[in-house]
Amino acid sequence: MDPIAQRSGQPLPGVERKLAVALVTLALVFLGLTLHFWRLQILQHSRYQKLADNNRIRLLDMPATRGIITDRNGVILADSTPDFSLAVVKEDMIAQPVDEIEALARLLGLEPEQFKERYLEGGTGIPYRPVRVFDHLGPREVAIFEADQDLFPGVILQVVPRRHYPFGETAAHVLGYVGEISQTQIRSGQYPGASRGDNIGKYAIEKAYDDYLRGKDGGRQVEVDARGRELNVLGVTEPVPGANVRLTLDIELQLDLERAFGDSRGAGVVLNAQTGEVLAMVSRPAFDPNEFSLRMGTQRWNEILTDPGHPLQSRALQGVYPPGSTFKVVTAIAALMEKAVAEDENLFCSGGYYYGRRIYRDWRPGGHGRVNMHKGIVESCDVYFYQMGERVGMDALAMWASVLGLGRKTGIDLPGEAEGLIPSPDWKNRERGEVWFPGETLSASIGQGYVLVTPLQLANLYATIARSGMHMDPFLVSGISDVNGMELYRRDPTVKRETEIPDEVWNTVTGSLQGVVGESRGTGRAAAVAGLKVAGKTGTAQVVRLQDMEGRDEEEIPYELRDHAWFAGFAPADRPRVVAVVVVEHGGHGASAAAPIVGRILKKYVKTYHPDLLDPPAPGT
Amino acid sequence: MTMRAIVNLRRFDLLLLGCTLALSAVGIMVITSATSGGPYSGYPGRQAYWLAVALAAYFLGYYADRRYLERGAYILYGVVLTVLLALAVAGKVTGGVQRWIHVGGLTFQPSELAKVTLVLALARYFNRRKSQPPFGLEEMVTPVLLVAAYALPVAMQPDLGTAMFLVIISVPVIFFVGVRWPAVLVMLFGAAAAAPSLFFSLKPYQRERILNFLRPDRDPLGTGYHVVQSKIAIGSGGLFGKGFQQGTQSQLRFIPEQHTDFVFSVLAEEFGFVGVLIVLGLLAFLTVYLFSYLEFAKTRFSFLLVVGVTCTFTLQAAINIAMAAGLLPVVGLPLPLLSYGGSSLVTTYLGFGIIAGYRRRRT
Structure with missing residues (x-):
């Protein structure tokens, strides 16, 4: 027998009691854990299930393409071209949305203020709904964003149709123009289903026949990952394109x-x-009605309004x-x-x-x-x-x-x-x-x-x-x-x-x-x-x-x-x-x-x- | 009485290795799910490889000579301490996180090994005391220093969770040894006095985590986000879970660190409350079964070794699971046998092997 082991081999006092205390303590810990998991997984299951679904399922708008306007011989006077936008899903963002929007605006070389404003005004209050913040991005801006996309979780690139008038100024007063729907117009109830960021006819034919031209927006239910990237499409409601209007014009x-x-x-x-x-x-x-479909600054708008020739009349x-x-x-x-x-x-x-x-x-x-x-x-x-x-x-x-x-x-x-x-x-x-x-x-x-x-x-x-x-x-x-x-x-x-x-x-x-x-x-x-x-x-x-x-x-x-x-x-x-x-x-x-x-x-x-x-x-x- | 009740379990001796391997297998399965399709998809294979190494460590511990184990305890303690200090200094130099050492293409985390060598050193220290417990304050100076010498460099790595855990595992060892109340009070007071200065020496992100635990609504999208996502994973699992590799929270990477610290959340999501019960049951059974080896521990050293290794395993498991369920602040502590990580796996098997060896030798 090792002398050291012999010397120190004396039993410790009160071991039986201490073991009982230890086992009871551990049993309580395990019981507590079990009860906690029971609460989370059984009692609160439906709540967490909903949260998990919200996490991964996004409703993304599919804007309807506006109807085409043609002259009496079928020549296209107004149609739509694809346009790139960036939308923000607040819940997917790590930083404060406003800070992230500011950083993104700077990256794209744009003045951040108006976009922060748009975000703050544009919130629908519905969780996980993208709020469109940047519109009409050029290919350069899209490329910049895509390169650094991972830095901006919660920002998604959307393709939306933009109104295009191939003849520019020609027949502008007949065709009119489209613009983003105002909050007052949304609340008026005249535009059922319209939400912030939608374009509506604001003048002339575009306005008078807006109900026909606008079409019905569709939507996609998509599954996304933790960074908001689309993985699967769960369901699609196809948008209904607007009706085509034929004018008597030549x-x-x-x-x-x-x-x-x-x-x-x-x-x-x-x-x-x-x-x-x-x-x-x-x-x-x-x-030029195309100007109104694009990003028009306040300055340009005032310029048009104060033009002594009254071009809008x-x-x-x-x-x-x-x-x-x-x-x-x-x-x-x-x-x-x-x-x-x-x-x-x-x-x-x-x-x-x-x-x-x-x-x-x-x-x-x-x-x-x-x-x-x-x-x-x-x-x-x-x-x-x-x-x-x-x-x-x-x-x-x-x-x-x-x-x-x-x-x-x-x-x-x-x-x-x-x-x-x-x-x-x-x-x-x-x-x-x-x-x-x-x-x-x-x-x-x-x-x-x-x-x-x-x-x-x-x-x-x-x-x-x-x-x-x-x-x-x-x-x-x-x-x-x-x-x-x-x-x-x-x-x-x-x-x-x-x-x-x-x-x-x-x-x-x-x-x-x-x-x-x-x-x-x-x-x-x-x-x-x-x-x-x-x-x-x-x-x-x-x-x-x-x-x-x-x-x-x-x-x-x-x-x-x-x-x-x-x-x-x-x-x-x-x-x-x-x-x-x-x-x-x-x-x-x-x-x-x-x-x-x-x-x-x-x-x-x-x-x-x-x-x-x-x-x-x-x-x- | 308690002893008699649990000793009967020893008849199912192979159960120790069986249960351990079963939990390891569950671990590899969950890791497979947690890493599928991602950059870590090679990890289940690596974990299986580490399992082989861990089995070797089990038998190394099993056949290790108990006398040399006791004699060599301080030497082992010293070797690990040297490595920990070296890592702490290197961390200061490079400014980065230093947790791993590289041995022949493998990385190893010495702070995992420290959990075993600390228990060894404490067991040896108390083993050699000539006076009878309960001990007074003067006998407690060395144990406190032994713990602090490990905890401080680990905290500087920085690895707050492991550092705190090293303190925690000394508690049951000291409890079983027996300390007089005045000494306990003095140690508690000393810890309370050291806490604030310790808190402010922490890295800002570590402080954040503690504050966020105390007030989870502080920052739901920041560090608190991890716990929220983990709880969503657990809660959405329900009774039977979403199925293997069907967890939306895990497969879509909403759970952070899901193959290490939050591996239990993945399990809870994919296998539900039933899966949770099975794993908790296995863990509890292993705990009781490990305690049953006290019957073969004839010396104070072996007795404290069994207590230390068992409590290291059980407390670490309980703390990790409580973290994943949002009951404790997330400080980064693996779930033994289940989390990905070779160091933890090898250390756990080594400790189990040492304990199992007492049945063979009865010393």
């Missing part, structure tokens, strides 16, 4: 008309004379202008219908008309001499129409203007149309509390004074004339069909109402309008085009009435004070198929600025769609 005509404006401001409308379809609708200056249906001499057809019809004048009654124009205490001048200082209805329209004699107005009276004139569709909305399928204004003594008394001066009737009879029309109203008026009194609503959307081509909506031209104006009156008016362009003394000769009989009327809307501007050379008058130039016409004069109205702001006389544009656009239309209606070219040319 993009070629639209482009031509826009180009004709150059840098001038103004508006133009081209209508199908038989149906009321809008073939082209121009407003200058315009904007759709002048064709919102711009109100005095119609000038284009209104004379209304006065003529009123006079004929009120039997205030016989068609062949001659009045004398000496270049001015004395009424009350002042002289109402004619645009031609020397006067037009003996003038009947036809000559009055062809040469646009102011003195003749002053007297027509005087004879008819303002109330009757306003009544006939209203019968012809002025002073109220045309009913086009676009939001925000202006009503224009046809004044009357009642109106002035009611709105202004002032007495109607008889001289104001004279101004109104040549389309000045209080009379205001939109280019679309004027086009609609001339279309009514071209149809000999048949009223039709102008419209832009001819049909809507879903992705599978099933027709959801079809617009047929509808005759709204026939005016009770007899054919003789229409014949007199259209004959005279033809003379405006076709006769040697007509004011609208500039609208004449080879091979096509054009009917129409010039107009010059005074911006300011300044005595000292009269008689001055046009070039000497400052731009903002120059008159607006109108021309309204249709062709072919004997069988009208197309109506065009153009107003060039500060374009001076209608004859010089607007008439050539209208002539050219009318011919382009007839040549494309009704070549048989063109006159055969004269031999030898």
Whole structure:
């Protein structure tokens, strides 16, 4: 026996009791552990099961692709392109989301503030729902993110469709633009299923037909790992793409008309004379709707808002202008219908008309001499129409203007149309509390004074004339069909109402309008085009009435004070198929600025769609 | 009485090795699940390889001469202490974590071995006391120094969990030896006085962990995240579990350190409460069975060795499981036999072999 072992081999005191204490203690520890696992795994199982599912299952949006907008021939005017976004899942982040977003913004070379704001505003409160924070990332930014993706757990790359307008500014006021839905709009309940970050139509067709175009977002249930990377797709609800909208526009005509404006401001409308379809609708200056689908800074937005040219205003249906001499057809019809004048009654124009205490001048200082209805329209004699107005009276004139569709909305399928204004003594008394001066009737009879029309109203008026009194609503959307081509909506031209104006009156008016362009003394000769009989009327809307501007050379008058130039016409004069109205702001006389544009656009239309209606070219040319 | 009750278990002698191997097999299975498809997919194979080494260590302990074991206890203690100090100094130099030494292409964690050599040294010390227990304060100076000399360099590695555990395993040894109450009170007071200065000498992340344990809502996505995810894994396992390699928490890597510190969470998720009961039962049975070897411990040294090795195993298992279940702060302590890690496996088998050897020799 080892001496050491022997010496130290004495038993320890109280071992039995100590062993019992140790075993009881350990038994209690194991019992405690067992009870704890019972609690976690059995009693609280469903709660932890839910947490585990939340951990790994994510609901990811699959945004619907917006419907395509095409012109009448199927040319795409608005479609969607893939766009890259970064979304944030708060629960997957290790650091404070705001800090991580800031770090990410710096990595991408972007100003962090707006993104932090977007995150804070954009939270849905639903756990594990991605909040889209960075939009419209370029390939460079995507590459930077993907390289360092592991540094940003909880940030996921999403592909979302972005609205794209291949023609840029062209027809911008017709197509409109899309933008992110605002909190107010979400709360309004008008956009069921929409959530923060969704794009909705905000203007024009995009807005008016948003319900059709938007489609229905889908979603994917995916299984993710601890870093938020997608592993499996558990379930998919496919998004339903938006329906496709076909417009009545002809993009070629639209482009031509826009180009004709150059840098001038103004508006133009081209209508199908038989149906009321809008073939082209121009407003200058315009904007690029693509800018609105991209990241637009506040600065750029303010720039657009404060632009003196008001590019966001759709002048064709919102711009109100005095119609000038284009209104004379209304006065003529009123006079004929009120039997205030016989068609062949001659009045004398000496270049001015004395009424009350002042002289109402004619645009031609020397006067037009003996003038009947036809000559009055062809040469646009102011003195003749002053007297027509005087004879008819303002109330009757306003009544006939209203019968012809002025002073109220045309009913086009676009939001925000202006009503224009046809004044009357009642109106002035009611709105202004002032007495109607008889001289104001004279101004109104040549389309000045209080009379205001939109280019679309004027086009609609001339279309009514071209149809000999048949009223039709102008419209832009001819049909809507879903992705599978099933027709959801079809617009047929509808005759709204026939005016009770007899054919003789229409014949007199259209004959005279033809003379405006076709006769040697007509004011609208500039609208004449080879091979096509054009009917129409010039107009010059005074911006300011300044005595000292009269008689001055046009070039000497400052731009903002120059008159607006109108021309309204249709062709072919004997069988009208197309109506065009153009107003060039500060374009001076209608004859010089607007008439050539209208002539050219009318011919382009007839040549494309009704070549048989063109006159055969004269031999030898 | 207690002795008589548990001694009967010795009839099933092979049960010790059988239960140990069974738990090791469960460990390899869970490690397989925890590492599948990841960068550690080679680990189950390596663990099996370590199991072979551990078996060799078992028989080394089994056949080791008890006299030389007692005589060599201080030498073994000294060798391990030297390595621990060397690692602590190296850690200061490189500024990194220094836990492993490299031996012939294998890495070994000396702090694991320290758990056995500390028990050996304490057993030898108390074995050689001529006076009868319970001991007073003067006999306790050396044991306290023996423990502190190990715990401090390990804490500096930094490996807070193992350092604290080295202190903890000395408690049952001292308890079985017997210490007079005044000495116990003085030691407790000394520990309480040292605690604050110890706390502030910790690395910031270690302090975080302790604070987060005291207030788990402090940072649910930071260090507290691990415990939350571990509890989700355990709770979602339910009664029967999600099935082998079917645990969403483990397969999708929501559980941190899932093949080492949190291996029990993976087990609980995939095999449910039933699996938990089986493993807890095996652990409890092994504990009682190891204590039964006290019957063959005829010297104070062998008696304390059996107590020390058994308590090292059982307390480490209980603490690890309590950590995974969110009952204790996560300080990084493996689950013996189940967690991945060769050092822990070899050390555990070595200790079991030494204890089993007493049945052969009855000394």
